[in-house]
Amino acid sequence: xxxxxxxxxxxxxxxxxxxxxxxxxxxxxxxxxxxxxxxxxxxxxxxxxxxxxxxxxxxxxxxxxxxxxxxxxxxxxxxxxxxxxxxxxxxxxxxxxxxxxxxxxxxxxxxxxxxxxxxxxxxxxxxxxxxxxxxxxxxxxxxxxxxxxxxxxxxxxxxxxxxxxxxxxxxxx
Amino acid sequence: xxxxxxxxxxxxxxxxxxxxxxxxxxxxxxxxxxxxxxxxxxxxxxxxxxxxxxxxxxxxxxxxxxxxxxxxxxxxxxxxxxxxxxxxxxxxxxxxxxxxxxxxxxxxxxxxxxxxxxxxxxxxxxxxxxxxxxxxxxxxxxxxxxxxxxxxxxxxxxxxxxxxxxxxxxxxxxxxxxxxxxxxxxxxxxxxxxxxxxxxxxxxxxxxxxxxxxxxxxxxxxxxxxxxxxxxxxxxxxxxxxxxxxxxxxxxxxxxxxxxxxxxxxxxxxxxxxxxxxxxxxxxxxxxxxxxxxxxxxxxxxxxxxxxxxxxxxxxxxxxxxxxxxxxxxxxxxxxxxxxxxxxxxxxxxxxxxxxxxxxxxxxxxxxxxxxxxxxxxxxxxxxxxxxxxxxxxxxxxxxxxxxxxxxxxxxxxxxxxxxxxxxxxxxxxxxxxxxxxxxxxxxxxxxxxxxxxxxxxxxxxxxxxxxxxxxxxxxxxxxxxxxxxxxxxxxxxxxxxxxxxxxxxxxxxxxxxxxxxxxxxxxxxxxxxxxxxxxxxxxxxxxxxxxxxxxxxxxxxxxxxxxxxxxxxxxxxxxxxxxxxxxxxxxxxxxxxxxxxxxxxxxxxxxxxxxxx
Numbered sequence: 210x211x212x213x214x215x216x217x218x219x220x221x222x223x224x225x226x227x228x229x230x231x232x233x234x235x236x237x238x239x240x241x242x243x244x245x246x247x248x249x250x251x252x253x254x255x256x257x258x259x260x261x262x263x264x265x266x267x268x269x270x271x272x273x274x275x276x277x278x279x280x281x282x283x284x285x286x287x288x289x290x291x292x293x294x295x296x297x298x299x300x301x302x303x304x305x306x307x308x309x310x311x312x313x314x315x316x317x318x319x320x321x322x323x324x325x326x327x328x329x330x331x332x333x334x335x336x337x338x339x340x341x342x343x344x345x346x347x348x349x350x351x352x353x354x355x356x357x358x359x360x361x362x363x364x365x366x367x368x369x370x371x372x373x374x375x376x377x378x379x380x381x382x
Numbered sequence: 383x384x385x386x387x388x389x390x391x392x393x394x395x396x397x398x399x400x401x402x403x404x405x406x407x408x409x410x411x412x413x414x415x416x417x418x419x420x421x422x423x424x425x426x427x428x429x430x431x432x433x434x435x436x437x438x439x440x441x442x443x444x445x446x447x448x449x450x451x452x453x454x455x456x457x458x459x460x461x462x463x464x465x466x467x468x469x470x471x472x473x474x475x476x477x478x479x480x481x482x483x484x485x486x487x488x489x490x491x492x493x494x495x496x497x498x499x500x501x502x503x504x505x506x507x508x509x510x511x512x513x514x515x516x517x518x519x520x521x522x523x524x525x526x527x528x529x530x531x532x533x534x535x536x537x538x539x540x541x542x543x544x545x546x547x548x549x550x551x552x553x554x555x556x557x558x559x560x561x562x563x564x565x566x567x568x569x570x571x572x573x574x575x576x577x578x579x580x581x582x583x584x585x586x587x588x589x590x591x592x593x594x595x596x597x598x599x600x601x602x603x604x605x606x607x608x609x610x611x612x613x614x615x616x617x618x619x620x621x622x623x624x625x626x627x628x629x630x631x632x633x634x635x636x637x638x639x640x641x642x643x644x645x646x647x648x649x650x651x652x653x654x655x656x657x658x659x660x661x662x663x664x665x666x667x668x669x670x671x672x673x674x675x676x677x678x679x680x681x682x683x684x685x686x687x688x689x690x691x692x693x694x695x696x697x698x699x700x701x702x703x704x705x706x707x708x709x710x711x712x713x714x715x716x717x718x719x720x721x722x723x724x725x726x727x728x729x730x731x732x733x734x735x736x737x738x739x740x741x742x743x744x745x746x747x748x749x750x751x752x753x754x755x756x757x758x759x760x761x762x763x764x765x766x767x768x769x770x771x772x773x774x775x776x777x778x779x780x781x782x783x784x785x786x787x788x789x790x791x792x793x794x795x796x797x798x799x800x801x802x803x804x805x806x807x808x809x810x811x812x813x814x815x816x817x818x819x820x821x822x823x824x825x826x827x828x829x830x831x832x833x834x835x836x837x838x839x840x841x842x843x844x845x846x847x848x849x850x851x852x853x854x855x856x857x858x859x860x861x862x863x864x865x866x867x868x869x870x871x872x873x874x875x876x877x878x879x880x881x882x883x884x885x886x887x888x889x890x891x892x893x894x895x896x897x898x899x900x901x902x903x904x905x906x907x908x909x910x911x912x913x914x915x916x917x918x919x920x921x922x923x924x925x926x927x928x929x930x931x932x933x934x935x936x937x938x939x940x941x942x943x944x945x946x947x948x949x950x951x952x953x954x955x956x957x958x959x960x961x962x963x964x965x966x967x968x969x970x971x972x973x974x975x976x977x978x979x980x981x982x983x984x985x986x987x988x989x990x991x992x993x994x995x996x
Binding site: 354358372 | 487
């Protein structure tokens, strides 16, 4: 859970048609964003519900950098007001639907950035973004051999020789 | 807490441990095998320690290894959903499920993949060993299963699949997909008798309480006659039925609850007639009336008896004019309709479909025998606020002859084809194919038109004008021959006696795409693919027509600014003549339009505006 600190109401206007939230990144950058934009995040929504219960406005501290946070905000801004099936808790999980074109461009980043975004999306409970990132990572490794996957992802073989040379039996009982 | 350096520590451990194994007294003279085993155990233990250290290193250096379980599971599920089976590198000749590679990357991935039952729930039985099939069923725990059998000539249905594997899990099979490939007709059964796999699975399918999707695909030989046992008692939750070359007993109750129905028949054998496998118009209309939930409907090669009289069909009424009019069939959820090579009566009934305005409709209407009836059908779905997302009208190359014949032979006049021919506000038609007659079509506000594989000759200029008068951009692509290019070019020429009447007055870009503009276009007798009513053209006539078009339009004040024509070896001759009338001329590389549908489905500028960002 993030640390929540009280903030001055003058910093974060709390009432009105477009309420604002103050998000604080791990590198201590303060980012003001409209609540509407971040409503796609279940985590943020729950925080906001908490504000309303206590009648207090808070800044929300998040455990990732402003760079990553800004990417997430960019995503949420783009889909502001749109219904995305993946974010509907009542909807069945989407099957093999293709990656949205905009998402493809949005996620055209290096591997480390992609991993940071997916972790942030997971933390913020933005299922659609997690799904898009997961698709992007799946695309990176689909059809690759084990060695190629390890090389692409920077993973070391941590199997014992016995496990390594009998993977089929290990996987299939 | 590690008090010493790693080297000192492990050396110390080694020196403590190994001498114990070196004691000669431990083993008798003839007991070297025990010594080997003990040493192997030591190595195995050391390997385990090394493995643990490497896993820690991965956790530190490879962030992807440490993603949350649910995120990694999501990634794996995407990999699994789109991976093809591949050959097992450890076992030559054996095919493995493609996504299994993720279990071999590192320990954590393996643990997560093995523990996720959903990953193991899609089982391609014919691709994998029966043992792996069993293992996948076991690992899938209690989640819904998707089973696929791709039957090949050399593949025999494992007895275990039929007898011991499927029955216990049939209650959790959600999707069953049986494909009969490469002439393995004997597996599904080529005749009414003994459809082997179907027969054996039939009773199980009927009792599959969770079955939502059933796909039976036979690509070989005579139709497979599906036994009544499959549909008689269920399956109760069946929503999608996809059949290829499989004859369906149409009167089964479970069909009424379908959301997706696709039936493709390559041929109808004579013994199907007068049987429950032969769909009569009455049967089909009655069925559709009870399927308001239907979202996609694809019928290929479903014929009614041409001799079947419309008077015998329910749900038709006689108009004052004496014509018969099918009653409305409300398909309030329909989003995709594909009617291909179906009989005229089916098309007539489809004109009475009422579909929601908001649905994205993809209509692919094709008829080898009739074209005229498609027009009112098209018109029915092309109202002012109801443009289809994609429309393909596909009349085959020999339709011209068939059209004439069919007009004589079939009682088309029985149907009211004058209904709903009003498409003036349709502005999104971009994929017409082979329109051989434009009678009755009015597409006055059309802004994008792609004509593929058009017919020659009978493109009356007046019809062009009436139908496409306001089009601003026209593309023509021709898969065979070049007649349509000429036909369109001629149509674009203003008539000297009627200067105010000009086709496409706003047109400033003309793009011609053709496969054969060179002299190498074979004459008719060298090209049996061309029907005898096809005009044989070469680039000379085409360029003549194009030049006449741009010159005349220029003269009358309707110049074409940009012209795209295929590059030929005569290019140089034409540049001089054309550039007097056209600002920009582009000689494109000739395109080989082997599949006109590639063009049909090419993105059209402006369409993006109509779509949501996803």
